Amino acid sequence: MSSAIPTATSVVESAVIRAPLSHVWHYIKLQDFSKFWHTIDKSEFVKGAAEEADIVKWSFRDGTVLEVKQEEHSTINHFITYSVITSQPELTYSSVLSTIRCYAVTSGDLEGSTFVEWSGNFSSDADAGVIQDAKFKRREALADLAKVAMKK
Template sequence: MSSSTIPTSTIPTSTSVVESAVIKAPLSHVWHFIKLQNFQSFWSALKGSEFVKAQEETDIVRWTFKDGTVLEVKQEEHSTINHYITYSVITSQPELSYTSVVSTIRCYPVTSGELENSTFVEWTGNFSSDADAGVIQDAKFKRREALADLAKAAAKL
């Protein structure tokens, strides 16, 4: 099959995704929600988020989505100084169609201009090379939806 017969929309050009938003709330209001076990307090797609018994130095949280998907995510890095969290998916029901993904959420204060006292939030995902274009598009959509939910929740604080 020649590449000209494959629709370009199905050819993955990247195995990473970056979504971002300026949230009209101070960094402290936004950062309040950026803990894996607290994601259900803002993300409307989640039915529940809870700690899973794990190793002493490992934080693992189970996310149960309203569509029935259950992910266990492991916190890889967390900085309250630099305002970011990195996590990986370690188990999934149903099983994922790709091998792995590592995601990072970073928050930055907007310090000047019209949006001063707002927060710039960037949510990245780096997928294994076996992730297809559908996975990348789904990740973009879910992050955009979650960022919109985060903006609504932070505005209420």
């Protein structure tokens, strides 16, 4: 009998950022995540990556290094989807596919703001700790994005 706790293998976090879509969307490029997410020390294109694939290396302040691959990007619908292709140290799960979507808030008290949704779909071997960690990292990153985008 397994002692693993059954858990959903996806996470969705969202925020309303009190800045126009153009200010927020400006930062939603894999190579620019270090411009807003304070836990990333450096984000840079991987040299020698296949021309048809955008692969970016994120070097985190805690020493973790991820290589992420842009799977899809739409400047029309304002979303980016990426996957983690390598990790040092190694991940405890097989895969994750993440998407960030941005929507302009066009009416109401928050008109002129941006609704941002950051989802992650993990392989079935991700445990509850991985999902909780992803939840808090996304919340932290969205708060960092808000601070930077509102200054612009």
